[in-house]
Amino acid sequence: MKILVISAHPEPASLIHALRDVAVTTLHADGHEVRVTDLYAAGWKSAVDRADFPGLPDDARLHVPAASAEAFAAGTLTPDVVAQQADLLWADALILAFPLWWFSMPAILKGWIDRVYAFGFAYGVGEHSETRWGDRYGEGTLAGRRAMLVVTAGGWASHYGPRGINGPIDDLLFPIHHGVLFYPGLDVLPPFVAYRADRMDDATFAATAEALRKRMRTLFETAPIPFRRQNGGDYAIPSMELRPDAADPHLTGFSAHRLPA
């Protein structure tokens, strides 16, 4: 199988890069093809601006979704973005490897999403009408592929537990899992999170690396997070609310969008 790994850390010798390399080595050993984009090493441009749309007339107001749609359709997106889109279409699985920074991903990785996820590629896909709200949340350009986060976090596992002060890790990662990965169709696997990362000693690293190897060996067997599909009948159109007969009306928040176990 083919796996695309995107990593985001300014230090080549960082812990997350060491874990990324463990993942890549394991995947190679199992006969998979792997492509790696190290965003800092590549000098990835993270801010969306006019330079992303070379076809936009100088005097035109920049409306990002419209410019993105036009450039995607005309094939005039910049070569760095086009190459990453091609890598996404090449891959059977996507791995994003990053340190948790302010409860989210580093800005450079957010900028990879902002730029690579063009209108017509990752959003604005499919029929939009009174009866259909596009191909998204389980459907779309990247459907049939898998995705997984590999994350280091300074906090303890308990800080991210069901009653931990930072909030449950599944809730914190929901915007990435559901909003960024499931949205264009990817099946999202449970994340691999290494806690207390700043205090990682050699023994803990060895155990963490071994746990990650196991996750890599089961990348294509692990059950995805059972998010409800937008077009599977659970949501009313156009309100996009869960239908009362699809989920307990008292169920609210992020977890409501997962099918019951």
Ligand code: FAD
């Ligand atoms: P590094 O700093 O590279 O290394 C961490 C430790 O791992 C070092 O002691 C290193 O010696 C050791 N190590 C052990 N084995 C190896 C090996 N083989 N290779 C490399 N290093 C090894 N944490 C949170 O929990 N929540 C947050 O919201 C949050 N926000 C942050 C925001 C910012 C801007 C920053 C800078 C940090 C934040 N943190 C947060 C902490 C952050 O998540 C951790 O610093 C980070 O995950 C550690 O991973 P790293 O790859 O940067 O580790």
